[in-house]
Amino acid sequence: MIEHRICLSRVVNPRSVAVIGASDDVGKFGGRVIHYLIKHGYPGRLLPINPNRATIRGLPAYPGIGTVPEPVDVAILAVPVAHLLRQVEDCAAAGVGACIIITGKLADAGAEGAALQDRVLEVARAAGMRLVGPNCLGIFNMTDAAMLSSSLVLEAERVKPGGIGMVSQSGALMGTLVSVGLHHGAGFSRCISVGNQADLELCDFLDFLIDDPATRVIALYIEGLKDPARFAPLLRRARAAGKPVLCVKAGRSAAGAQAARSHTASLAGSFAAFEAVCREAGAVLCDDPAVMVQAADALDRLPRLPRAGMGLAVIASSGGSTVTTADMLPAHGLRLGEMAEATRAELRRWMPESHVHLPLDTGSFDDGTSEDGLSACMRSFMADPDIGAVVVPMTTQPAMAARAALFPELCRQGGRPVLFVMTAAEVGDAARQALRAADFPFLDRVADSLAVLRALEAESAGRDRAALPPPERPPGAGPAPALPGGALTEAEAKSLAAAYGVPVTRGVLAQDADAAVAAAEAIGFPVVLKGVSRAVVHKSDLGLVKLNLADAAAVRAAFAALPDIPLDGVLVQEMARGEAELILGARHEPGFGPLVLVGTGGVLVEVLRDVQVAPAPLRPADAEAMLRRLALWPVLAGVRGRPALDVAAAVDALVRLSWIAADLGPRLVEMDLNPILLRAVGGGAVAVDARATIHGDDA
Numbered sequence: 237m238i239e240h241r242i243c244l245s246r247v248v249n250p251r252s253v254a255v256i257g258a259s260d261d262v263g264k265f266g267g268r269v270i271h272y273l274i275k276h277g278y279p280g281r282l283l284p285i286n287p288n289r290a291t292i293r294g295l296p297a298y299p300g301i302g303t304v305p306e307p308v309d310v311a312i313l314a315v316p317v318a319h320l321l322r323q324v325e326d327c328a329a330a331g332v333g334a335c336i337i338i339t340g341k342l343a344d345a346g347a348e349g350a351a352l353q354d355r356v357l358e359v360a361r362a363a364g365m366r367l368v369g370p371n372c373l374g375i376f377n378m379t380d381a382a383m384l385s386s387s388l389v390l391e392a393e394r395v396k397p398g399g400i401g402m403v404s405q406s407g408a409l410m411g412t413l414v415s416v417g418l419h420h421g422a423g424f425s426r427c428i429s430v431g432n433q434a435d436l437e438l439c440d441f442l443d444f445l446i447d448d449p450a451t452r453v454i455a456l457y458i459e460g461l462k463d464p465a466r467f468a469p470l471l472r473r474a475r476a477a478g479k480p481v482l483c484v485k486a487g488r489s490a491a492g493a494q495a496a497r498s499h500t501a502s503l504a505g506s507f508a509a510f511e512a513v514c515r516e517a518g519a520v521l522c523d524d525p526a527v528m529v530q531a532a533d534a535l536d537r538l539p540r541l542p543r544a545g546m547g548l549a550v551i552a553s554s555g556g557s558t559v560t561t562a563d564m565l566p567a568h569g570l571r572l573g574e575m576a577e578a579t580r581a582e583l584r585r586w587m588p589e590s591h592v593h594l595p596l597d598t599g600s601f602d603d604g605t606s607e608d609g610l611s612a613c614m615r616s617f618m619a620d621p622d623i624g625a626v627v628v629p630m631t632t633q634p635a636m637a638a639r640a641a642l643f644p645e646l647c648r649q650g651g652r653p654v655l656f657v658m659t660a661a662e663v664g665d666a667a668r669q670a671l672r673a674a675d676f677p678f679l680d681r682v683a684d685s686l687a688v689l690r691a692l693e694a695e696s697a698g699r700d701r702a703a704l705p706p707p708e709r710p711p712g713a714g715p716a717p718a719l720p721g722g723a724l725t726e727a728e729a730k731s732l733a734a735a736y737g738v739p740v741t742r743g744v745l746a747q748d749a750d751a752a753v754a755a756a757e758a759i760g761f762p763v764v765l766k767g768v769s770r771a772v773v774h775k776s777d778l779g780l781v782k783l784n785l786a787d788a789a790a791v792r793a794a795f796a797a798l799p800d801i802p803l804d805g806v807l808v809q810e811m812a813r814g815e816a817e818l819i820l821g822a823r824h825e826p827g828f829g830p831l832v833l834v835g836t837g838g839v840l841v842e843v844l845r846d847v848q849v850a851p852a853p854l855r856p857a858d859a860e861a862m863l864r865r866l867a868l869w870p871v872l873a874g875v876r877g878r879p880a881l882d883v884a885a886a887v888d889a890l891v892r893l894s895w896i897a898a899d900l901g902p903r904l905v906e907m908d909l910n911p912i913l914l915r916a917v918g919g920g921a922v923a924v925d926a927r928a929t930i931h932g933d934d935a
């Protein structure tokens with residue numbers, strides 16, 4: 237165990253800061269660092285280090301860190317990379333608590349830089365000195381006015397303290413996000429750029445923010461986790477502390493690019509695993525970093541959604557903006573609320589019956605522009621059991637600023653989020669200013685407001701999940717039979733599935749045509765023949781699957797027509813029927829644990845990519861929620877005269893497979909049941925194909 241000189245809260249809120257390479261010239265890194273510290277009112281001891289100056293910014297300068305006559309909590313280093321090691325050694329020798337290393341070109345710039353970074357880390361570790369970075373932009377601590385950074389966002393007149401805590405692997409992106417937040421009037425607690433994470437890493441600061449009283453919401457920009465196994469437990473701890481966590485994870489498009497032996501491995505890559513773990517632990521994954529910050533702001537400054545799955549009210553004085561906003565809802569997975577009778581009755585007091593519908597256009601009715609009418613409508617929305625939030629897409633109109641200023645109070649009284657969108661450009665600035673003055677969030681684009689609402693929806697779904705009991709093992713699920721390591725045959729993989737109660741086709745392995753005919757007669761016609769070999773991944777690609785063989789002659793003909801490749805045997809199988817084909821899969825993601833997948837199955841799975849992934853084991857409700865998120869769901873539910881399918885059977889099979897994944901853990905490389913045929917309600921499901929790769933028992 238390393239004995240650290242300083243705890244994280246002192247790194248973030250140092251009593252004294254030494255700026256190595258301090259300068260009067262704000263064109264230099266060290267000049268900007270000291271300038272921003274002074275400009276934003278750093279209240280602690282400021283210690284410029286520069287061998288060539290007696291004073292900097294009117295403060296006494298020291299020639300080296302070793303000559304500073306008082307304890308230094310944090311040293312900020314924005315020095316040329318060639319000088320870095322010596323400077324860090326000096327800091328270690330001088331008893332500095334932590335170094336924030338802005339200097340780049342370390343592990344971010346190839347092997348030589350990485351070796352230097354390792355040296356720097358060794359020096360720090362040996363001394364118990366902490367490191368932030370290298371290659372970071374430092375820390376903005378708005379709560380304590382400690383801006384330990386050279387980021388240009390600190391040119392802003394004022395950085396507003398508030399409840400958003402942020403950790404970012406990109407310093408430039410963090411600066412940009414703070415500037416986006418400030419434009420919208422958001423306030424921040426601490427923003428930490430972790431850079432190359434040589435020592436302190438994203439999870440350390442996530443852990444810190446969870447306990448930080450100034451932080452109410454946490455936003456993360458993640459490129460790669462140093463230790464993925466720490467992440468999910470921290471997310472659960474944040475949820476228990478009532479602090480929503482939002483994240484953007486870079487590298488989505490690269491995920492799943494690697495060639496894989498199973499469909500599950502190619503479809504449930506590490507990004508899908510990350511997404512699944514976030515959903516399970518109640519964190520909100522966003523695509524767009526700017527949306528993440530605005531959603532964090534909404535969670536910080538607006539009431540939370542009462543629960544997931546409620547509808548929205550859209551209200552404004554422009555028919556055009558209300559209707560186009562409503563049109564965009566389905567694409568964001570959102571819907572208009574169904575107004576209760578009490579809400580309708582209230583609305584009728586202010587407008588003709590013909591206007592009493594959502595979205596609500598207040599422009600065309602007599603008294604619609606009166607403040608009383610607007611307030612009454614808003615209040616009735618917020619008392620409606622099916623309206624979780626209100627979207628107000630304001631267009632140009634007289635007295636915009638005064639009208640906008642009504643909403644903060646209405647939102648506060650109503651206790652539900654109001655997403656105010658100032659859709660106009662410069663002419664809307666007075667309204668924006670009024671909202672900033674009232675400390676109320678606003679958005680500039682309707683699409684952003686809907687993306688934010690989707691994030692709020694995910695946050696509230698995550699909160700609801702926290703109350704669920706742990707998954708329970710269904711009767712007859714396991715234990716696993718003894719199996720060889722490596723790639724299993726279809727028959728072996730099916731025996732594993734069957735041991736957990738997943739229904740599989742009956743089948744017999746035959747070595748010649750006579751045996752195949754005898755097996756077919758025992759199973760009952762029609763049958764399927766499959767040439768099987770451990771070496772073959774996709775049987776039908778090679779013409780090895782012969783379906784729907786009605787009699788002995790057809791079996792003989794199919795046997796003779798099998799391609800001439802080395803086979804372990806020919807599997808004779810009952811011919812199963814179903815209305816839809818699903819893929820069920822399982823794998824183990826290092827750091828994240830066992831996962832299951834369900835999707836539209838058959839030979840086109842990789843083309844359709846209609847899949848959902850979740851951590852194993854599952855509750856039946858989790859399995860059903862995954863099915864509902866599939867594009868295939870309307871087919872399962874029954875469309876256009878087609879019967880509703882046996883969703884309960886699919887849920888049961890998925891839950892059972894999830895226990896295989898949970899029990900085998902890291903032994904399970906991957907497993908596919910593709911397809912499982914699903915019949916109409918009451919007809920059940922059956923896996924007609926299975927494959928798996930596992931590490932042997934002793935692995």
Ligand code: ADP
Binds near residue numbers: 813910911925
């Ligand atoms: P592979 O995936 O290795 O190409 P499968 O065993 O999945 O081979 O067979 C290919 C397709 O044939 C399946 O997607 C399914 O549509 C159909 N099929 C396979 N076995 C059966 C069976 N026993 N009953 C009905 N259809 C089957």
Ligand code: MG
Binds near residue numbers: 838911925926
């Ligand atoms: Mg298959």
